[in-house]
Amino acid sequence: MDTTLKINGEERVLQADPRTSLLDALRHHLGLTGSKKGCDHGQCGACTVIVNGRRINSCLTLACMHDGDEITTVEGLGTPEALSPMQQAFVTHDGYQCGYCTPGQICSATAMLEEVAQGWPSHASADLSGGMELTDAEISERMSGNLCRCAAYPNIVDAIRDAAGKGER
Amino acid sequence: MSTARALPHEAALLHVTGAARYVDDIPVPAGCLHLAFGLSPVAHGTIEALDLAAVRAAPGAVMVITPEMLPHENDVSPSAHDEPLLAEHMVHYVGQPLFAVLAESHGAARRAARLGRSEITERPALLDLDAAIAADARFEEGPRVYTKGDAAAALAGAPHRVSGVMEIGGQEHFYLEGQAALALPLDNGDMLIHSSSQHPTEIQHKVAEALGMPMHAVRVEVRRMGGGFGGKESQGNALAVACAVAARLSGRACKMRYDRDDDMIITGKRHDMRIGYDVGFDALGRIEGLSFVHHLRCGWAQDLSLPVADRAMLHADNAYHLEHVRIESHRMRTNTQSATAFRGFGGPQGMLGIERVMDEIAHALGRDPLDVRRANFYADAPVNRMPAPQAEPEASAAPPPPPPSSPPHGHAAERDLASRGAAGAPEVEPGDDREDGGRPEDSDGARREGAGTQTTPYHMPVTDFMLNRLCADLAERADYHGRRARIARWNADNPLLRRGIALTPVKFGISFTLTHLNQAGALVHVYQDGSVQLNHGGTEMGQGLFTKVAQIAAERFGIGMEAIRVTATDTAKVPNTSATAASSGTDLNGMAVLAACETLCGRIAALLAQLHGCPADDVRFAGGEVIAGNVRHSFAEAVQIAYQARVSLSATGFYSTPGIAWDRIAGKGRPFYYFAYGAAVSEVVIDTLTGENRILRCDIVHDAGASLNPALDIGQIEGGYVQGAGWLTTEELVWDDKGRLTTHAPSTYKIPACSDRPPIFNVTLWDEPNPAATIRRSKAVGEPPLMLGISVLMALSDAAASCGPHYPALDAPATPERIRAAVMRARG
Ligand code: FES
């Protein structure tokens, strides 16, 4: 069946079996292999993409459910010549070792800062009515769905704090 | 100066933009087929029949491969030829591949594979150590035993004595990128393999064997892995061989990627282990005699279990000088996944045994465990002792004769020389001067005074010890004593939540214990425009090896990192490589790269010296220039001059580690070129009602020698600590009574997340050049930090011990259940 997806600002028509996950659609049908497959079960975060401004695990959703949606993958955040502030912060702080979790971490962190800006509380928030400070505990809690087996976590958190501190995403 | 700097990762821009390619990201030719294995549902039994009609008829299925269709060898073992690609006649564990399906898509292959029906007559299965011990099912004819002094007599005469048994769980690698391989058929029946492997030469060897072709017909390329941790040293063989055979049979490109659950069910993990100990000690806690009995659960096939078990024995002393010690190691065979290499390679388990002993001695005497550890440390070597006892490579006046490798026994094709699993034959010819039980002579006889008495249980002199100094420094930085006192007061006031603290050291031996693997090659090309291409035998899995070797070359040529390109590891460029393992990637490949760069610089310098009339020794490569006397050329100009003068601008480099020799049967020799050191203080809190726990703070001082890249090294240290802490706390593998792994996905197998790292995490590099003549006097840093995680288990034990008078005997992994049970044991 045909599904129209607005991916990284570009309309793409996907022809695929309706059971195709968004992740497989991106990787196999559309040639966007930046989003990674770590578990295919919604448990590692390597496949995180941003759909209509919200981060989701693209392995857990069917591509055909996103007709007309705006999807941003790591490829759409920036390019080597023009990195997004979050991408730049990951370079500055060495926020990776093997790099396999990195695209998911960057998409997740980018959308996470937006959630904080909009005052969505997390499990680590003292106050549920918004206006939370981006403490290490907040970052760690909000990023706990993105596993890094290399455990580059200290540098990942530094990168996110840096990008957040610059007030840009 | 490019080394000793925190330069960014060579692929940084690729990683953050999603452009870094892993095997599954490589565009495949049209018509590429995808493979999946059909797996045994039974742990042990005889295959009566396979009904694969439904598999063949499944949508998208193109072909089904069964063992009789294999063109040549049916084996993917890195050691004993005991691991068929596809089971024949018998199955030995739940998850063993029975057949392979080729289909038009990954999903179609997996769905089809599920339709296979097998008729298997079940046999009794040995699922755990108890069952294997009762059946005496083992690898090797009997236990290996290493001894020094007279442990039995020392134990009998010691004023104090405790004994016990510790159980240590295994660990799933959970490399975030699962196993994957892609085979592309070439002219002439040749095969190009892209593999996510730490050991391209091993893949090449096994594929050649499976196709019945010489190794020159197979080329293996590895650009990078999304994590390896040892799990891609031998476990990628099956996928690469299956793809190659499928490509041969179908004439099409073939690709295979394990789904996460399949990956966890099929592949081997860290060995779980039982350590029995019996220790005699004096009133200060100094060990007088010690006896260890190791039982490792090796699983169904030999794989790398023998050298893993050896390394566990080689680290049974950790940082402690033992006069009278006996270590007995049993390698048990079970009907479970074949346990394999995992960061530390048995060392962590062996080390944990003696750390438990230290903890229990301290408890028995009512002393601070740190005091007991210190009382048993080896003596520190004098500071800044240079040069190395091992002497400079090549410059050694009297290097110990490398043992002439005995000619391969048996049929050459059956020997897997490049695998660590090849450790079947003694490395040193018996009958040499080691028979008298003395220490092997140090390479240059330059043994420091007094050190002659301090040898490891395998009779290797310890000449570079530094943990007395390093731990004193760490204890002060971390305010160990002040915090211990505060924790005691806090615990006195808090019945429900209890805190604990521990400082544990690491001394880890660096080198492959199979001596001949300690070699590496490199191939360096300089192009006319002054750009440099670097090829070497090591593989990149996130440890930063490519960045470090590029730094080494950039420094030697005096050019910027941007002028250097490190290519994918390729068996066609550098042959006969060892696995990127044993932490030795930079030590070996960095030296090989440097040797090639030296050759090239030497040629260019000789030419310019002649042209400009200065001694070749005066030609310098620095700041993007080549300076010959008072003439300066840009590097590119110098290269063009050399090219026009018909000077070769391509060179190979080779390195072999000097001064090592090891007899694994006798347990004597110098298996390691040097030791890497480190220590960690962890503080934890436990909930005594639920066993829930957290790491509150961690302080580490780690020895990376003169660090080549402090940022990369600190990343390895932090990552290793967290991975080690995960192994010993949340990462629990559970098999049911049918031998099925029930923790086969991240939903049930818990690796550390961002919120599990200690909120206070201080890592300091111990900046002291390696006395051994390694590349820029750095030290290997891949594996040693994992063992810093042992401090977490000991801190949890300390917290549990605060609950009562008895020793909590906390085993690993310290899950909430085990912590709760330890609290109850402490209370009595
Ligand atoms: S691949 Fe989607 S969460 Fe793991």
Ligand code: FES
């Ligand atoms: S960098 Fe390897 S998994 Fe995160």
